Amino acid sequence: MGSQPQSLRDVLSENDLLWLAGEQAFHSGREFHAAQKYVFNGANATALQGFVTDISSSYSVDIKLLANGDIQYSCECPAGRVELFCSHCVCCALAWLDETFDATDLWTDARAAISEIDEAHNLRSQLRACLQQVDRYELVEIILDWARRDPAHAHELMDSQRLSRFLQHSN
Ligand SMILES: [Zn+2]
Structure with missing residues (x-):
């Protein structure tokens, strides 16, 4: 009971x-x-x-x-x-x-929510596979081109910890 x-x-x-x-x-x-x-x-x-x-x-x-x-x-x-x-x-x-x-x-x-997560994940994987094949000079141009169209994110990138850590390293 x-x-x-x-x-x-x-x-x-x-x-x-x-x-x-x-x-x-x-x-x-x-x-x-x-x-x-x-x-x-x-x-x-x-x-x-x-x-x-x-x-x-x-x-x-x-x-x-x-x-x-x-x-x-x-x-x-x-x-x-x-x-x-x-x-x-x-x-x-x-x-x-x-x-x-x-x-x-x-x-x-x-189900709709999970397929959105999957789509974002797939896009990221595809993008990574493509970018890994691009040479360094071309990659810089791609990022600059992207930065011109998206200044807000470009500023964020300039201020990012990741970038500043790298710059300190190479100085
Ligand atoms: Zn399981």
Whole structure:
């Protein structure tokens, strides 16, 4: 009586997560959570569905409290596919613990948000691959051209720690 868990909160304390995931996955999951690498597709008192953006991909995570009190979980990543409680599960569980979900909470659609994150990530990778092939002189011209069209960011670049550190080094 009353011993059956009613909410994921009853079965996903930080200690539970550490036990389920093991130390390594727990710590990686905590880093993803701290860096806010997740979005919820939906959550309520007994279930959550979310996405975690790892270094190169987004993985879909599901965690559910079953009627018998067991936890059912899945993640699309390699560890998740062999049924480990992976770092992405830890991240989503920690994010869930931050909020107060009850049985009436609605599921929201966050797929658009995650595809925006992916797009920005892909653009950055493509741009890096291109810029790495450009010689130094050409690179300077590209940045100057960009600075002419975006003076505000050009000023920011002049003032940036990164640039001033480099200039001190070369003097
Ligand atoms: Zn995973």
